[in-house]
Amino acid sequence: MELDFTKSDGLVAAVIQDAQSGRVLMVGWMNDEAFKKTVETGYAVFYSRSRNKLWLKGETSGHRLVVKEISTDCDRDAVLLKVEAQGPGVCHEGYESCFFRSLEDGSWKVKDTQAYDPNAVYGN
Amino acid sequence: MELDFTKSDGLVAAVIQDAQSGRVLMVGWMNDEAFKKTVETGYAVFYSRSRNKLWLKGETSGHRLVVKEISTDCDRDAVLLKVEAQGPGVCHEGYESCFFRSLEDGSWKVKDTQAYDPNAVYGN
Numbered sequence: 001m002e003l004d005f006t007k008s009d010g011l012v013a014a015v016i017q018d019a020q021s022g023r024v025l026m027v028g029w030m031n032d033e034a035f036k037k038t039v040e041t042g043y044a045v046f047y048s049r050s051r052n053k054l055w056l057k058g059e060t061s062g063h064r065l066v067v068k069e070i071s072t073d074c075d076r077d078a079v080l081l082k083v084e085a086q087g088p089g090v091c092h093e094g095y096e097s098c099f100f101r102s103l104e105d106g107s108w109k110v111k112d113t114q115a116y117d118p119n120a121v122y123g124n
Numbered sequence: 125m126e127l128d129f130t131k132s133d134g135l136v137a138a139v140i141q142d143a144q145s146g147r148v149l150m151v152g153w154m155n156d157e158a159f160k161k162t163v164e165t166g167y168a169v170f171y172s173r174s175r176n177k178l179w180l181k182g183e184t185s186g187h188r189l190v191v192k193e194i195s196t197d198c199d200r201d202a203v204l205l206k207v208e209a210q211g212p213g214v215c216h217e218g219y220e221s222c223f224f225r226s227l228e229d230g231s232w233k234v235k236d237t238q239a240y241d242p243n244a245v246y247g248n
Contacts, residue, residue: 001227001230001231001232007173008132013137013151013202015139015148015151017148021146022145022146022147023146024139024141024148024204026197027137027139027197027202039227039230049131069226069227070226070227071223071224071225071226071227071235072223072225072226072227072232073150073151073215073222073223074215074216074217074219074222074224075222076232078137078151078222078223080148080223091197091198092198093198095198098197098198098199098202099195099196099197099202099204100195100198101195101196102193102194102195102196103125103163103193103194103195103196106125106163107125108125108196108200111195
């Protein structure tokens with residue numbers, strides 16, 4: 001179950017994909033402990049680079065990610081998690097996916113509508 | 125078109141997804157120059173952390189990635205590229221996707237069959 005945590009300061013990139021629709025929902029980071037907790041609990045646990053600690057995705061919002069399948073890439077420095085997302089969206093800005101902006105004529109344009117009101121979930 | 129390159133030593137994670145099937149094919153890294161070249165040329169250009177230089181994906185194999193759509197996430201430190209992959213696979217080990225191993229009973233198991241012979245493409 002070994003991963004290569006040496007290339008990104010003890011972390012691997014974790015791509016989160018909706019198991020049903022195939023939509024890429026977010027990219028998070030995992031250290032060894034976060035990865036092990038993810039495997040043990042069946043819920044995605046990340047390492048927050050800004051807060052320097054583990055976080056169970058959904059601990060505030062209730063929008064947990066139920067892990068259906070975990071893959072790794074050829075050099076084992078990234079993981080791909082197919083998940084069932086509990087709740088309407090994974091993005092703290094209220095969108096289904098954190099990738100709600102696309103490049104159009106050299107600028108990032110919002111391409112989605114919000115799936116929920118982030119103020120109601122996270123508070124102001 | 126600004127991205128946040130400060131969190132990963134000047135790089136952003138670039139998730140490559142097949143535009144047709146939705147399969148996640150690989151995760152690469154881009155610095156500002158690689159990202160701009162990707163946008164300008166319409167082919168995915170990465171920054172190699174091991175070789176410390178830009179690489180046009182497919183420069184050896186011919187298996188280029190034609191970019192169909194580029195999205196970024198809420199904090200702009202990752203990009204998602206929907207692509208049309210030229211050639212049978214993006215992985216230098218001969219698979220369609222670099223994510224050809226999944227976790228099963230605590231071990232990584234190969235879940236795919238090779239899509240091409242890497243020795244014929246990359247040489248021995």
